[in-house]
Amino acid sequence: MLPGLTEIPDVIHATVTVLVKVTERNITADMRNASSQAYKNFSDLFVSQMNKVYKGDDLPLYKEVIIRELLNGSIVVDNGVVLEAKYTPEYKTVFRNATEIVKDKIMNETSTIATDLYQCRYHILCYNGNFTTVDEDSLTFSFDPAEYCFQNAAKDFGHYFYPEDLDGTLTCVNNCTQGTKSQVNCSPGYCQLLHSGPQCVCPNTDTHWYWGKTCESRTSKRLVYGLVGTVLALLLVLVITLAVILSCSQRRKHRSTYDLSQAQQREALPGTFQSTGVWEADSLKKEMYGLEKGYSHFQPNLENVDLKPRCSSSEFFPPWD
Known part of the structure; x- marks a missing residue:
């Protein structure tokens, strides 16, 4: 926030643009020169007549008329009507209402039909009411707080x-x-x-998070923490379950490998028989199946058999006395 507007003037001025057309007179070259006597004579006459038009109890804000430019046709006067009022917060409304009064006054004045053309040419100013324009949108102020x-x-x-x-x-x-x-x-x-x-x-309190364009929405921290805790617990259970399943799978694989190793070791024990391929598919296809063929393919393995005698005759026949 900026400080109070200490530079506000006591009195504010507003200006509205008005165009009027003077009849029975023509603009001359020297009238275009604001320092010429012809220009001064015309402007004094015009201002004098405008003061009579605007001054009155119904328009206390009227201050003056300023001629901006004289144009061709016969003489078109571009002028500004200056209003003056003390500052109030509603000053713009006050000036707009005064502009409506300005418009009514000048339209009434210029709409009057002149009957004495001699007076219009040499002593007074006469107007063409159809040309008169009051530009209310042109209203400007000497001070604009905005x-x-x-x-x-x-x-x-x-x-x-x-x-x-x-x-x-x-x-x-x-x-x-x-x-x-x-x-x-x-x-x-x-x-x-x-x-x-x-x-x-938006604030972040001990119990809630606030959010939204005007902090109109809020979320409970307890609810969020509870949901997060629940999700983490479910993830932990899922991890443990996957670990157990993987462990059981590894154990079954290890047990299968162990059983196969034991079977291979038993084939090499002393005094056992080894298959020589009778049960292979190719042998079955080529030869007739029979006990003789079957027995002929099983041969004793005596490679690791201890052939040393383990008993003596004395064990079976006691000595003679």
Whole structure:
């Protein structure tokens, strides 16, 4: 917020553009020169007649008429009607209402039909009412609080500031200024003016997170923590289950390998028989199946048999006495 507008003048002026066409007279070359006597004589006559038109109790804001330019046809006078009033927060409305009175007065004056053309040529000014124009949109002010706020704000922030009456003082404010009509309600957060404009900064309390354009939404921390804890517990159970399944699979694989190794070892034990291929598919296809063929393919393996005698005759025949 900028400080109160201490530079506000006590009196503000407003100017509205008016065009009137003077008949029975023609513009001359020296009348285009504002320092010439011809220009001075015409302007004094025109201003004098306009003062009579505008002054009155119904238009107390009237101050003066200023001629801007004289144009061809017969003489077209581009002039500004200056109004004056003390500053009030509603000064623009006051001046617009006064402009309506200006319009009514000049239209009535120029619509009067002159009957004495001699007077129109040498003593008074007569007008063509059909040409008279009052440009209400041209109303300008000697002091513009909005422009003042724009010019005195920080760089790149001017378009966020505007004048508003706070406690009887005209102040430059923005939508984050407390007590203004257009204040942004960020409760429970606060409003902060950024380069992108007024924005709400939402708080983070012990129990909730606040979010949204005006911090209107909130989320319970307890709920979020509970959901996160539940998800983590489910993930832990899933990991343990996968670990158990993988462990069981490894055990079955190890047991199968162990059983196959034992079978291979038993084939090499002393005094056992080894197959020589009778049961192979090719042998079955080529030869007739029979016991003789079957027995002929089983041969004793005596490679590891201990052939040393283990018993003596004395063990079976006791000595003779």
